[in-house]
Amino acid sequence: MAIQTRVISSTIASPWYLHQLGKFGASALLTLFALILVSAFLTPFAYSALTAIKDKEQITASARGSILPVDRVKFTYEGKEYDVVKVPFEDGVRELALFIKGRQESTFIDPADPTAEPIVWKGSWRTLEPVERLAPRWGNFAIAWQQVNFPRLIFNTLVIAVLGVIGTLLSCISVAYAFARFPIPGKRILFLILIGTIILPSQVTLVPTYTFFARIGWVGTWLPLIVPHFFANAYNVFLIRQYFLTLPRDLDEAAMIDGAGPFRILLSVIIPQSWPVIVAVALFHTVFAWNDYFMPLIYLLGKPELQPISVGIQVFNFQYGQQPHLIQATALMGLALPVLIFFMAQRVFMRGVVITGVEK
């Protein structure tokens, strides 16, 4: 009680604008803090983008040079190229072409007035900073595109992704329909087992599965990356089932009275109402297939012509390391599509995550 009175009296005692100002200040401070945090969080993207468009020479020339992609400005005089540097004079810094290098004094030419007498400046030329000019090398992306053979990687990834989407939709819709609408004996236990597979470490089933696929000749093909998706997985079944449970049963029953069988009801009653969740699962799986690294790594080892984008980028950078600009260019090209899909359908993604995460 005492505290309550204190709260009330303090709001009365201080003028209303002070209270407002305090609220505004807290809000501004908090927002500023969040902005700093999110900037730090996303800074690596800036690093990657700026490095991807740097010239290789700039990267190898100096480790601590500009973080921006720059060129040294040159000036051509009588057929030869000279570096343009910043030369300090008493009346200010001038940008001059370094003509004759000397330890005690150097001679310069003014690019603005090359016919004038060369300028002599006392001091070591080594202390002079070069003049740099912003020079993004957009061509790096084209080089990376060709060297990694992106069209091939994208084609492989899309085939694996699209067939996987078809498989996961067919199977998960069917299984979710079973869980949402049919009186199956032991349904609760079966559903718990399904959810339990989420926390089963896949390593323990992977060795025999790999062995099996190896014996039937599927290792080194796309099949192990596609076929298992035709047998449903816990996350997507859960997501679709939750959606099906929200659909009213009246329409099912009306269709049943009209003589429609379970297949008919699924196709013409349930699915037409469920496009949001179907699109969500399709997007989830596309991003999953695009980002999946481990499965293609083990099943497509030594088959570069079949590898999807994730493994392709890694293999390329493994073989042709020490090209930081190309590494960053390939990294960005690899993340472009999933990030784009995410921004276009962010609500779908975040809702899906919340449903599978919180309700379970």
Next chain:
Amino acid sequence: MSLKRIQQIWGFIFLSPWIIGFLAFTLFPLAASLILSFTDYNLNRADEIHWLGFANYMKIFTDPLVGISLAATFKFALIALPLSIILPVGLAALLNAKQLKGKRILRTLFYMPYMVPVVSSVYIWQGMLNTETGWINRFLGLLGIAGPNWLNDIVWIYPALNIIGIWGIGNAFLITLAAMQGVPTELYEAATVDGAGPWGRFRNVTLPMISPVIFYNLVLSVIGLFRYFEIPYILSQGTGRPGNAQMFFNLHLYKTAFVFKEMGYGSALAWLLFAMAFIATLALFVSSRRWVYYASGDGF
């Protein structure tokens, strides 16, 4: 046949993809790997297979890489597990604050790196963490601090891996935030009337109410710890460098089974991993009775 019976049969028909898949890709392989773990099966000489009894499991005790890889996993976990609770909760609390402006866009931006393929994120962070050219050490340099050799030092590699891991915070953060938003406002009002300040409300209302989600995230993190593979594999180009500091348990398992094709010993390692993950999860479930609060009265 009664209508109910017909409906049951239809139910099993629609369920069949999962039942077949569960048998073919979970139950059967589980049994097969247990059997394989008692043999010397090697895919490079697939025609001969001998029963070894417990020899593979005895080998676990003499294989130096088992101890090394478990130590690596443990050292990593020492930072990773606390972070996997504190970061999502802290970030969600920030984004749940009433005074914060631009929540929507911030939420999207904090989640977004979760969408980045692990290969891309490893290469981006590898550049960021480079001793000379990386922005982290250059930033530290501006402050007059000589940054460490993050990726080639057997101690600093663990903080480095955790820094890379921060980009994977998206899912845990988002479901924690959703849980926080689901806490009924009456509870906060009641706590305020009882004299609780902001910290008291967070400690005594928010944390208990979101404890199921913290628990869920913790279980996934612990299992993720045993499965940790892709980032150290790409970063060390499959070698586990520096030293064997990145030779995580799962990398050792991968090399045994899929590089050297020793499926027998690989299966024994896989069962060890399974057993450890199972015990850890079980311990979490047992402990959860003491600290996880279910408003509805039943667990998941």
